[in-house]
Amino acid sequence: MTVALPRVLIVEDEAHMRxxxxxxxxxxxxxxxxxxDGMQALGQVAWKEPDLILLDLGLPDIDGMSIxxxxxxRSKVPIIVISARDAERVKVEAxxxxxxxxxxKPFGADELLARxxxxxxxxxxxxxxxxxxxxxxxxxHIDFAARTVSVGGQEVYLTRTEYDLLEVLARAAGQVVxxxxxxxxxxxxxxxxxxxxLRTFMRQLRYKLEREPSQPRYLxxxxxxxxxxxxxxxxxxxxxxxxxxxx
Numbered sequence: 001m002t003v004a005l006p007r008v009l010i011v012e013d014e015a016h017m018r019x020x021x022x023x024x025x026x027x028x029x030x031x032x033x034x035x036x037d038g039m040q041a042l043g044q045v046a047w048k049e050p051d052l053i054l055l056d057l058g059l060p061d062i063d064g065m066s067i068x069x070x071x072x073x074r075s076k077v078p079i080i081v082i083s084a085r086d087a088e089r090v091k092v093e094a095x096x097x098x099x100x101x102x103x104x105k106p107f108g109a110d111e112l113l114a115r116x117x118x119x120x121x122x123x124x125x126x127x128x129x130x131x132x133x134x135x136x137x138x139x140x141h142i143d144f145a146a147r148t149v150s151v152g153g154q155e156v157y158l159t160r161t162e163y164d165l166l167e168v169l170a171r172a173a174g175q176v177v178x179x180x181x182x183x184x185x186x187x188x189x190x191x192x193x194x195x196x197x198l199r200t201f202m203r204q205l206r207y208k209l210e211r212e213p214s215q216p217r218y219l220x221x222x223x224x225x226x227x228x229x230x231x232x233x234x235x236x237x238x239x240x241x242x243x244x245x246x247x
Contacts, residue, residue, distance in 0.1 A: 007031040009050035011041040024109045038062025057083040072098035078119035096159045118188045135170050142170050169229040178226040
């Protein structure tokens with residue numbers, strides 16, 4: 001019985017980087033396809049049906065961010081961005097659009113191969129079904145089956161990454177979820193030290209879901225440890241004082 005090798009699409013316009021990636025992947029048993037611009041990349045995704053995409057952002061015709069978004073419209077294939085752009089906002093935008101990982105140039109072959117293995121393993125694991133299909137906390141409602149969120153009866157648009165982060169917290173509602181657990185669940189094991197991802201996306205979630213983002217009722221920080229989605233939002237200050245007097 002012949003085992004099919006993972007097919008990787010290399011989207012890179014720089015010849016020397018393309019050679020490096022080609023040699024590294026072939027040496028490690030991967031099948032490859034190549035594209036030197038965005039239009040070729042989109043065609044290869046449809047034709048070759050790769051198991052993973054290595055994507056440079058600085059393409060000559062279509063920006064790599066647009067490629068991520070367009071691929072995500074029709075495919076869940078893992079995408080690892082490989083780019084010299086190292087600004088945090090660029091990394092967050094790429095992940096928010098649906099990239100699975102982000103590797104900054106220059107990088108070593110071993111690091112890239114490890115991140116590829118993580119992405120391929122995650123893609124190969126089916127999500128376990130859950131008996132819980134929805135969660136309501138005060139005026140916050142999360143429908144896990146439909147992947148929708150509403151506050152006060154009004155649906156709130158969340159990006160893919162924002163929803164994934166909220167779902168991890170919601171399925172452990174009332175419990176503290178450590179930074180490392182959140183990063184591993186949403187971005188993969190190789191991102192467990194990238195706490196800036198969490199800070200940025202938690203800030204975005206609070207802005208969209210909380211009445212007062214600076215004083216969150218649902219998404220609370222456990223300093224130095226992680227975050228927790230409260231099962232019941234805290235009572236307003238007056239109610240807390242009244243309850244204290246009754247005691």
